[in-house]
Amino acid sequence: MSEVLVDMRSITKRFPGITANYKVNFQVYRGEIHALLGENGAGKSTLMSILSGFYRPDNGEIRIRGKKVNLRSPREALKHGIGMVHQHFRLVEPFSVAENIILGTTGRLQFYLNRREFADRIARFAQSYGITIDPWAKVWQLSVGEKQRIEILKLLYRGADVLILDEPTAVLTPQNVRELFQTLRQMADNGRSIILITHKLQEVMEAADRITVLRKGRNVGTVFKKDVDERELTRMMVERDVLFCTTNPSHDIGPAVLRLEGISVVGDGGIPALKNLSLEVHAGEILGIAGIAGNGQRELAEAVTGLRPVAGGRVIVGGQDLTNQPASRFIEAGVSSVPEDRLGTGLVSNLDLYDNVILKDYRKPPIRRGPFLNHRVAREKASRLVSEFNIQVSDLSYPVRMLSGGNLQRLLLAREISLQPKLIVASYPVRGLDVGATEAVYRLLIELSNAGTAILLVSEDLDELLTLSDRIAVLFRGELMGVVPAREAEIEKLGLMMVGALTVEGRRA
Amino acid sequence: MSNSRFVNRFRLRVEKQIHTSPWISLLIPFTSIVLALLVGAVFLSLTGNNPWKVYGVMFKGAFGSVFGLSECVVNAIPLLMTGLAVALAFRMLLWNIGAEGQFYMGAFAASWVALSFPHAPMYLVMPGMLLAGFAGGAVWGLLPAVLRAFLGVNETLTTLMLNYVAILWVDSLVYGPWRDPQGYNFPLTAQFSSAATLPTLGNTRIHAGVFLALAAAVVIYIILKHTVWGYEIRVIGESQKAAKYAGINVVKNILLVMLLSGGLSGLAGYCEVAEITHRLQESISAGYGYTAIIVAWLGKLNPWAIMVVSFLFGGFLVGGYTMQSAGLPAATVSILQGAILFFVLAGEVLTRYRICVVERRNDR
Numbered sequence A: 001m002s003e004v005l006v007d008m009r010s011i012t013k014r015f016p017g018i019t020a021n022y023k024v025n026f027q028v029y030r031g032e033i034h035a036l037l038g039e040n041g042a043g044k045s046t047l048m049s050i051l052s053g054f055y056r057p058d059n060g061e062i063r064i065r066g067k068k069v070n071l072r073s074p075r076e077a078l079k080h081g082i083g084m085v086h087q088h089f090r091l092v093e094p095f096s097v098a099e100n101i102i103l104g105t106t107g108r109l110q111f112y113l114n115r116r117e118f119a120d121r122i123a124r125f126a127q128s129y130g131i132t133i134d135p136w137a138k139v140w141q142l143s144v145g146e147k148q149r150i151e152i153l154k155l156l157y158r159g160a161d162v163l164i165l166d167e168p169t170a171v172l173t174p175q176n177v178r179e180l181f182q183t184l185r186q187m188a189d190n191g192r193s194i195i196l197i198t199h200k201l202q203e204v205m206e207a208a209d210r211i212t213v214l215r216k217g218r219n220v221g222t223v224f225k226k227d228v229d230e231r232e233l234t235r236m237m238v239e240r241d242v243l244f245c246t247t248n249p250s251h252d253i254g255p256a257v258l259r260l261e262g263i264s265v266v267g268d269g270g271i272p273a274l275k276n277l278s279l280e281v282h283a284g285e286i287l288g289i290a291g292i293a294g295n296g297q298r299e300l301a302e303a304v305t306g307l308r309p310v311a312g313g314r315v316i317v318g319g320q321d322l323t324n325q326p327a328s329r330f331i332e333a334g335v336s337s338v339p340e341d342r343l344g345t346g347l348v349s350n351l352d353l354y355d356n357v358i359l360k361d362y363r364k365p366p367i368r369r370g371p372f373l374n375h376r377v378a379r380e381k382a383s384r385l386v387s388e389f390n391i392q393v394s395d396l397s398y399p400v401r402m403l404s405g406g407n408l409q410r411l412l413l414a415r416e417i418s419l420q421p422k423l424i425v426a427s428y429p430v431r432g433l434d435v436g437a438t439e440a441v442y443r444l445l446i447e448l449s450n451a452g453t454a455i456l457l458v459s460e461d462l463d464e465l466l467t468l469s470d471r472i473a474v475l476f477r478g479e480l481m482g483v484v485p486a487r488e489a490e491i492e493k494l495g496l497m498m499v500g501a502l503t504v505e506g507r508r509a
Numbered sequence B: 001m002s003n004s005r006f007v008n009r010f011r012l013r014v015e016k017q018i019h020t021s022p023w024i025s026l027l028i029p030f031t032s033i034v035l036a037l038l039v040g041a042v043f044l045s046l047t048g049n050n051p052w053k054v055y056g057v058m059f060k061g062a063f064g065s066v067f068g069l070s071e072c073v074v075n076a077i078p079l080l081m082t083g084l085a086v087a088l089a090f091r092m093l094l095w096n097i098g099a100e101g102q103f104y105m106g107a108f109a110a111s112w113v114a115l116s117f118p119h120a121p122m123y124l125v126m127p128g129m130l131l132a133g134f135a136g137g138a139v140w141g142l143l144p145a146v147l148r149a150f151l152g153v154n155e156t157l158t159t160l161m162l163n164y165v166a167i168l169w170v171d172s173l174v175y176g177p178w179r180d181p182q183g184y185n186f187p188l189t190a191q192f193s194s195a196a197t198l199p200t201l202g203n204t205r206i207h208a209g210v211f212l213a214l215a216a217a218v219v220i221y222i223i224l225k226h227t228v229w230g231y232e233i234r235v236i237g238e239s240q241k242a243a244k245y246a247g248i249n250v251v252k253n254i255l256l257v258m259l260l261s262g263g264l265s266g267l268a269g270y271c272e273v274a275e276i277t278h279r280l281q282e283s284i285s286a287g288y289g290y291t292a293i294i295v296a297w298l299g300k301l302n303p304w305a306i307m308v309v310s311f312l313f314g315g316f317l318v319g320g321y322t323m324q325s326a327g328l329p330a331a332t333v334s335i336l337q338g339a340i341l342f343f344v345l346a347g348e349v350l351t352r353y354r355i356c357v358v359e360r361r362n363d364r
Helices: A043-051 A074-079 A097-102 A113-129 A143-156 A174-189 A201-207 A228-237 A297-304 A329-334 A353-357 A375-388 A405-418 A435-450 A462-468 A491-498 B001-011 B020-044 B051-063 B064-091 B097-117 B122-151 B153-176 B209-226 B228-238 B240-245 B250-277 B288-298 B304-326 B331-352
Strands: A004-015 A018-029 A033-037 A058-064 A067-069 A081-086 A162-166 A193-198 A212-215 A219-223 A258-268 A272-282 A286-290 A314-317 A336-339 A423-427 A452-457 A471-476 A480-486 B010-016 B353-359
Touching: A004 A043, A004 A228, A018 A033, A018 A043, A018 A058, A018 A193, A018 A212, A033 A174, A033 A201, A033 A228, A043 A081, A043 A162, A043 A193, A074 A081, A081 A143, A097 A113, A097 A143, A113 A143, A143 A162, A143 A174, A162 A174, A174 A193, A174 A201, A193 A201, A193 B064, A201 A228, A212 A228, A219 A228, A228 A491, A258 A297, A258 A452, A258 B228, A272 A297, A272 A452, A272 A480, A286 A435, A286 A462, A286 A491, A286 B020, A297 A336, A297 A423, A297 A452, A314 B097, A329 A336, A336 A405, A353 A375, A353 A405, A353 B228, A405 A435, A423 A435, A435 A462, A462 A491, A471 A491, A480 A491, B020 B051, B020 B331, B051 B064, B051 B153, B051 B304, B064 B097, B064 B209, B064 B228, B064 B250, B064 B288, B064 B304, B097 B122, B097 B153, B097 B250, B122 B250, B209 B228, B209 B250, B209 B304, B228 B240, B228 B250, B240 B250, B250 B288, B288 B304, B288 B331, B304 B331
Parallel strands: A018 A219, A033 A193, A033 A212, A081 A162, A162 A193, A286 A452, A286 A471, A336 A423, A423 A452
Antiparallel strands: A004 A018, A004 A058, A058 A067, A212 A219, A258 A272, A258 A314, A471 A480, B010 B353
16 A cells, blocks of 8 residues: 555553553554544543644654654644544634634734635635635534534645544534545545544444554554454454453342333433333343443433433332432432442542542431531441452542552442442443452452342443343443343344344344 | 753653642642742832831731730631631632622621611620621522522622622612711711620720631531531532532532521621621721632631631731831732732642653653
């Protein structure tokens, strides 16, 4: 193939507590659309932020057109022809399209701008890329798709020939997506390179020439689209080191603890996130929720814990109708949860261990004594949990943000288990944990389910789900593709269900 | 030459500090005050004064005599109450910068009771004024709280703007309907009945409000440290997401905290009219509600520290008055206060981050 425009070699970037990129190699050819695929937290955005000059790598080197470069700022990256369109646009809303495009371009400081001449030039420039715009329109009047085109034009106008687009389709309608892909293809044919950050397989298959898959900050492989299919990519994205040491022995399944009756939930952007979803989780059962990130898992976990209202349907916990009740009612009804965001939602990072262990039961005696907190009881609880769950901590009065990821998760689980829940909702409970900590979490979950707790386990790791779950439910675009018993489930079938190509009855969608 | 080589070899990196040693958290406010005084000294010498002499006069005026000290306490009372009020709101990340307006509304409501019932006995009028003072401030705090809790309106702006409404409302009363006909046209009301005022300590101006302020500090401390409600406030202040996850009612707490915060400032206003001026008048507050913000930050939102800081700032005000009688504008004190806040906020960064010099890697 043609010339290598971008060559990132052995890039490593660490943030406090995590390694976002580890020895990543990444190459982009001239004239290709290259998809960067991976789950949330796989390190895609970090890698591209390094390429566009927002972050500096801890190790590794970047070559552009064969020359080693040191990118210290986005401006410098742009000088080398690299520009990034962020998910959140950086446009000045009250300004016109033309003004937004010239804003920040270096050149002679002019007191007087010939607006008419400039606007014409912008319109012609856009036209040469097959983009029609009105240079006089104010940005706030434009649709999201149009704003995105302005962002792209801005970069082209500044001479970028490597364009990085961060989840560009997240905000677009299907028609807009098609238009965007056409524009991108045209630009690639003109010899520019496009990097598409995404976790949506369908789009990758539709638009990309080559695909690089990142997982846990490492490059899992770079492949040509024509050589792979969605199933193969899914496997590359989600496969994990399989742990053989834990299995879920057969056990008794009790009555339904959680019943969802046709719930519909609206996501953050006002878009439907769950559509008419019905599910049951029984006492002593682990129900796994499989799906590629962003298909309604988070909204499901939030709806089941009372953190997100449902727009339709009913949520029934232990026979009690808790539809649209406050979160405190769910806690009282015995719903515990291990949220995706451990430090910040599940735990309060700046408070100490004593304050964190009582987060869920401070309202009840013996921790509450009239209007007061009984600090002694809280301390006892903290020390008990620390020793029972083997949490490594030097001082219980330190803020919990100083604990390691594994210990944080142990603390969080310890607290939730101490409430003797009927139902636990665990979202990605081992994400970012090492093998030892992962095992500890698995064991706790299995012990709990053997003791009769119903568990809703959200995960992207099919192996994990197959090991732990009794049944697996697959979500795709907020719809239930089916529920299969884990013993009979095949990874290929689940993969097809995850991309919406198969429903449980075996019909091709 | 060697300097530029040094610059090229090393660069500065800002890192998040994991441990904040108690040393640092004491050292930084202290250093801030010293640096602010140095900046003030430069300013004073530029305006043709001998800074050390001026500081000497200030210090002596405030702390050099029993009378000066008693005046420090008198000024510290409203600062302590408003400082606690804003600190309570700040703990929950509610940016109540409306203590000044809440102070005025408290003063207004208490005055209304005193002026409406001039013949009422003390055991009725005193508690009435106290309650009215609290309620006046509380309502003024609740207004922005309701907007914030239900509509998400930024309370920083609304509390600030309501200050002007409250100040102008009091002005319109003392220039208009409430003006004392025997007051030679000064913008003040008639004096309250003696039942509406409290005796002072000896022949100083220290009044019973000092007990109210100290009690407020103790109560706020107990609330934050030992009650279920205070626990909720601390959790919300650290992370709203965690608070919601724990089933804490954030809306209710916004309303309650602003009610108490406004009420406390209102009580400070009550103390001022009932026990210092004995009437409502223009400029009833010497900017206490604004200085309270500095006091609260310098005291790191800790009630005990706020107690110490308000005494120091009371001293600042008294020192300012002595400077004024020595012919310097009292605004000089405001400049010093502003400089202190500036350095404290800048210093805050140093308690949370550490700046280190690292060697440049050969990455070019």
